[in-house]
Amino acid sequence: MKNFCITFSVLIIIIATAVFATVKFTAGESAATDYLRIHVRANSNEQTDQSVKYAVKDEVVKFITPYAAQCTDKQTAMEVIGGVLDGIERVCDRVLRENGFSYRSHAEIRSENFPTRVYGDLTLEEGVYDALIIELGTGKGDNWWCVIYPPLCFTSGNADVKYRSAIYDIIKRFFK
Numbered sequence: 024m025k026n027f028c029i030t031f032s033v034l035i036i037i038i039a040t041a042v043f044a045t046v047k048f049t050a051g052e053s054a055a056t057d058y059l060r061i062h063v064r065a066n067s068n069e070q071t072d073q074s075v076k077y078a079v080k081d082e083v084v085k086f087i088t089p090y091a092a093q094c095t096d097k098q099t100a101m102e103v104i105g106g107v108l109d110g111i112e113r114v115c116d117r118v119l120r121e122n123g124f125s126y127r128s129h130a131e132i133r134s135e136n137f138p139t140r141v142y143g144d145l146t147l148e149e150g151v152y153d154a155l156i157i158e159l160g161t162g163k164g165d166n167w168w169c170v171i172y173p174p175l176c177f178t179s180g181n182a183d184v185k186y187r188s189a190i191y192d193i194i195k196r197f198f199k
Contacts (some may be wrong), residue, residue: 059100060137060152061087066126066160076159079118079128080167083157084176091174097153100172104155105132115157116167117157126160140168142175 063083065076090107094100104111108130115128132155139149147170155171156162169176 031165057097057173058147058152059097059104059132060147060154060168061157061171061176062154062166062168063157064159064162064166065164066162067164069164072159072186075119075122075124076164076167078122078152079115079157079159082114082118084109086111091171092173094172097172101132101153104171108132111155111157115159119159124160128157128159130155130157132156141178142170145170147177179190 061083063076063080066072086102087107090103091100094103111130112128115130118129119126132153134151134153135156136151137147137149137154140147
């Protein structure tokens, strides 16, 4: 009986691994459709441009947070954020002005190809994503990025996300 249990467990693990690999490969192509990213692109990589990028980011996050909080899906997020692009640009331009910069910002939602990026435990694979792009001046410098939907950067606190494995739960129950 013990050999049967071990064989059965190994078989389940092999099947689960094969299924997970297939799902991961397929999901990589469609996962981009589940996210609305945000990128704040600095004018250049000069220290002053990079510093103001973070000041702009802080104010934009404050401005967007109440809007992002009401979004229950990506499409709604795109519509809500798309409806406040002028307000986003006003916030950016105010911060730029207050810090002595004469260039302005431009904000729009568009699809772009992005490289693989890691945010904590989340990896966004390379691919085409919809994103709120905020360009400061020429927008040729390094960027700050995060995710508006699902709201990884636009919550009032850290989300307590826990992942469970159904296969692990089955095996755990089986060996009790």
